[in-house]
Amino acid sequence: xxxxxxxxxxxxxxxxxxxxxxxxxxxxxxxxxxxxxxxxxxxxxxxxxxxxxxxxxxxxxxxxxxxxxxxxxxxxxxxxxxxxxxxxxxxxxxxxxxxxxxxxxxxxxxxxxxxxxxxxxxxxxxxxxxxxxxxxxxxxxxxxxxxxxxxxxxxxxxxxxxxxxxxxxxxxxxxxxxxxxxxxxxxxxxxxxxxxxxxxxxxxxxxxxxxxxxxxxxxxxxxxxxxxxxxxx
Numbered sequence: 001x002x003x004x005x006x007x008x009x010x011x012x013x014x015x016x017x018x019x020x021x022x023x024x025x026x027x028x029x030x031x032x033x034x035x036x037x038x039x040x041x042x043x044x045x046x047x048x049x050x051x052x053x054x055x056x057x058x059x060x061x062x063x064x065x066x067x068x069x070x071x072x073x074x075x076x077x078x079x080x081x082x083x084x085x086x087x088x089x090x091x092x093x094x095x096x097x098x099x100x101x102x103x104x105x106x107x108x109x110x111x112x113x114x115x116x117x118x119x120x121x122x123x124x125x126x127x128x129x130x131x132x133x134x135x136x137x138x139x140x141x142x143x144x145x146x147x148x149x150x151x152x153x154x155x156x157x158x159x160x161x162x163x164x165x166x167x168x169x170x171x172x173x174x175x176x177x178x179x180x181x182x183x184x185x186x187x188x189x190x191x192x193x194x195x196x197x198x199x200x201x202x203x204x205x206x207x208x209x210x211x212x213x214x215x216x217x218x219x220x221x222x223x224x225x226x227x228x229x230x231x232x233x
Contacts (some may be wrong), residue, residue: 030106032166040177047226052221055169059214060123060164062111072097083156089213089220091232096213104210111207120207127160135162141190145169148182163198166191187229195222 041051058068062108075094076087114118122128138161145151145160150169152160160166170191173183196219202208203215 028128040175042175042177046174046177048148049225050171050174053167053174056169056214056218056221057164057171059211060162060167060218063102063106064071064097069097069100069102069105085220086217086224093213095215100210102187108207112202112211121202122206123163123198124159125163125166125190125194126159134159137190144186144189149188161190162194163195164233166195180229184229184232187225192222192226195219 017028057063064072073094075097077091077094111119112121113123122133124133124138125141126133126137129135129137138159141161150172154164156165158165170183170187173186199215199219199222201215203212204220206210207216208215
């Protein structure tokens with residue numbers, strides 16, 4: 001990847017940090033907990049990445065309230081000269097947030113992820129990788145998380161291979177200054193092998209309106225991250 005491509009990817013990552021989302025900590029933790037908390041200063045680019053993962057995790061964890069929709073509406077609405085997917089997806093997400101009410105999104109979230117017994121979309125790695133829940137991908141993930149000092153919050157009942165939980169873990173790793181090789185190993189082992197398909201399904205789901213934009217944004221960001229890691233390792 002040449003320097004021009006690298007600079008373009010950096011500018012795309014920077015666009016992920018809208019006004020009002022730059023907090024002291026980019027991570028709003030729900031699914032996972034840190035056993036060994038580290039106070040690390042990270043640079044702007046890493047803060048942008050951590051914030052993007054945290055944003056995706058928040059949207060997959062629960063339906064957004066009006067405050068979150070207002071924050072999403074502040075995302076940059078721009079199109080790059082090269083038609084970068086992440087910027088197009090970001091613009092679509094901002095626009096969608098401005099045209100939906102929390103009540104309608106709450107119903108949509110229920111139909112997509114909860115439903116009667118099972119929603120239209122199953123947001124778990126084991127399901128996408130094996131066709132069943134609670135399979136080997138989950139046990140492998142739990143071993144990996146335990147070895148790195150992460151554990152599921154006691155109040156959480158969902159398995160750790162939930163898409164939101166995985167995004168939280170990457171956000172935490174970035175915020176703690178974990179090395180790129182470790183981040184990439186986790187990303188390649190537990191995320192990139194199924195999240196692209198998950199976000200595609202979400203963007204095409206019959207029950208989705210607002211979450212179509214979330215799916216497109218998530219898929220574009222995963223592609224961007226895969227390219228980003230290829231530059232760092």
